[in-house]
Amino acid sequence: MMNLEQIDNKLKEMMTKTRYQHACRVSLLAQKIAEYYNLPIQKTMISALTHDCAKDYSLEELKNLVDKYNIKLNKVEKSIPKIWHAYVGAEMVKDIFMVDDWEILDAIRYHSTASSKLGLIGKIVYIADKIEPNRKLAKIRKLHEKVWEDIDLAMLELLNMELQYLICNKLIIHPDTLKARNKILMDRRVFEIGKIR
Numbered sequence: 001m002m003n004l005e006q007i008d009n010k011l012k013e014m015m016t017k018t019r020y021q022h023a024c025r026v027s028l029l030a031q032k033i034a035e036y037y038n039l040p041i042q043k044t045m046i047s048a049l050t051h052d053c054a055k056d057y058s059l060e061e062l063k064n065l066v067d068k069y070n071i072k073l074n075k076v077e078k079s080i081p082k083i084w085h086a087y088v089g090a091e092m093v094k095d096i097f098m099v100d101d102w103e104i105l106d107a108i109r110y111h112s113t114a115s116s117k118l119g120l121i122g123k124i125v126y127i128a129d130k131i132e133p134n135r136k137l138a139k140i141r142k143l144h145e146k147v148w149e150d151i152d153l154a155m156l157e158l159l160n161m162e163l164q165y166l167i168c169n170k171l172i173i174h175p176d177t178l179k180a181r182n183k184i185l186m187d188r189r190v191f192e193i194g195k196i197r
């Protein structure tokens with residue numbers, strides 16, 4: 001596996017400057033959250049820094065990479081080009097940065113749709129990506145405090161927002177997003193949404 005400095009240098013070649021700056025903000029915030037919850041810092045930072053490594057490729061390039069890495073997209077995934085960079089990104093991180101840690105790869109793979117398979121590192125990347133300092137929406141800003149109280153509740157709020165956004169804009173919902181939300185509720189044995197405040 002490449003070290004953080006090597007990864008960082010390579011990433012600058014793969015991403016536009018603004019995207020790279022986003023990755024750095026996500027990484028910095030993810031690092032703070034990981035420190036706070038006593039989680040592996042290095043793994044969290046690598047996941048966060050690389051999560052969008054494939055985002056600056058054109059759809060055509062992404063399609064080629066999907067073929068190159070033999071990624072099997074199902075019908076729903078084929079209809080949502082916006083999420084392709086996450087699947088391709090995970091394969092590139094494995095291939096180019098020689099990362100074989102499944103927690104890191106899953107964090108990247110599912111940072112766009114979320115997944116019931118996400119562990120704490122994956123959840124932190126998902127959250128940090130959405131609430132990094134440049135995201136200015138008022139309801140997102142309000143979520144910042146929740147992260148330090150309860151990771152799952154912060155994640156639940158973000159999934160609720162994401163699903164509302166997809167519904168309001170008549171966009172396809174990936175089942176993984178719903179499953180991720182259900183998992184959080186079921187883990188808490190709360191089957192009625194109304195019980196969570």
Ligand SMILES: [Fe+2]
Nearest residue numbers: 051052055112
């Ligand atoms: Fe992304």
Ligand SMILES: [Fe+2]
Nearest residue numbers: 022051052129
């Ligand atoms: Fe991102």
